[in-house]
Amino acid sequence: MRRLQDFQPGDTFELVRRADRYLPVYYAAVSGDFNPIHIDREVARLAGFPDAILQGMCTMAWLADACTAYFGDPVRVRRLRVRFSRPVVVGDTVTFRGRCTSVEGPVVKVEVEATNQRGEEVLKGASAEASF
Amino acid sequence: MAIDPRHVGRRYGPFKTTVCAERIRDFATAVAGGTPGYFGAGSGDGAHPWTVDEEAARRSPHGSLVAPPTFGVTFAMQPFALACTDPELGIDLVRLLHAEQAFEYGAVVRPGDVLTTTGEVVEVRSRGPLDFLIVRTETHNQGGERVLVGHWTAVVRG
Numbered sequence: 001m002r003r004l005q006d007f008q009p010g011d012t013f014e015l016v017r018r019a020d021r022y023l024p025v026y027y028a029a030v031s032g033d034f035n036p037i038h039i040d041r042e043v044a045r046l047a048g049f050p051d052a053i054l055q056g057m058c059t060m061a062w063l064a065d066a067c068t069a070y071f072g073d074p075v076r077v078r079r080l081r082v083r084f085s086r087p088v089v090v091g092d093t094v095t096f097r098g099r100c101t102s103v104e105g106p107v108v109k110v111e112v113e114a115t116n117q118r119g120e121e122v123l124k125g126a127s128a129e130a131s132f
Numbered sequence: 133m134a135i136d137p138r139h140v141g142r143r144y145g146p147f148k149t150t151v152c153a154e155r156i157r158d159f160a161t162a163v164a165g166g167t168p169g170y171f172g173a174g175s176g177d178g179a180h181p182w183t184v185d186e187e188a189a190r191r192s193p194h195g196s197l198v199a200p201p202t203f204g205v206t207f208a209m210q211p212f213a214l215a216c217t218d219p220e221l222g223i224d225l226v227r228l229l230h231a232e233q234a235f236e237y238g239a240v241v242r243p244g245d246v247l248t249t250t251g252e253v254v255e256v257r258s259r260g261p262l263d264f265l266i267v268r269t270e271t272h273n274q275g276g277e278r279v280l281v282g283h284w285t286a287v288v289r290g
Contacts, residue, residue, distance in 0.1 A: 016200045017165065022167075027162055029168060030158045030162045030206070056229070056230035056233065058163060060242070061163040061200070063202060065164065065180070068202075069180070074199070075194065077237060078236065080202070080233075081235075083232045084231060084232065084233075
């Protein structure tokens with residue numbers, strides 16, 4: 001298990017996840033978010049997207065997984081914040097690149113960039129705080 | 133059509149949820165790219181063991197499975213979903229997207245917890261062709277401890 005002294009500003013971490021065809025369906029089942037825009041390609045097209053789009057909360061769950069792997073413990077996370085700046089479409093691969101920005105008292109803060117396979121940002125202002 | 137700001141203060145809930153181990157495990161599994169449910173093949177790549185592996189979780193400092201940070205979607209999203217589909221607010225769901233999300237965490241969430249969530253529309257604003265709606269939720273456990281505060285922001289594209 002990681003301890004406070006294991007964290008340094010400037011630490012980096014990375015996570016890569018892919019939104020396959022089934023993920024929005026599975027995520028709907030486990031989260032309860034069955035908005036058809038995530039499930040039905042035709043509805044997504046009506047809304048102006050090329051295909052079904054992943055639930056933003058699933059992208060946020062990926063962000064949380066990236067941060068949790070760095071912090072070492074899911075319940076150390078005290079705050080988590082994101083802006084969904086671009087939809088993740090079925091078939092997209094998202095790379096999360098995190099950086100520790102500060103360690104002050106018991107609080108470790110990180111900022112995370114999330115980009116798709118074309119290098120476009122899918123999240124803005126993604127950040128997390130953990131307490132040790 | 134802009135959302136009427138008089139809806140600020142509109143409340144939803146309380147909603148009660150009992151947390152179960154299977155739902156935590158399925159949630160963490162699906163997010164990590166695994167298959168949830170009885171036919172599950174592995175736990176996906178990178179789910180934290182304390183969210184999917186009861187044995188590992190029992191040996192952890194928490195002594196049981198714990199909910200991953202965004203598991204709140206399963207028990208705290210209802211006020212936001214109801215606001216977005218509230219006929220009084222009149223939002224066109226095809227033009228609706230989740231714009232922002234923020235969580236603040238309190239007590240640990242574990243299997244067996246009975247959670248109660250209430251929500252309130254705290255902000256309605258327009259920016260050009262975009263309408264924004266913010267719902268704040270607060271969730272407490274059976275012991276009265278606060279486990280989660282959520283700020284859920286929707287954008288409606290004009």
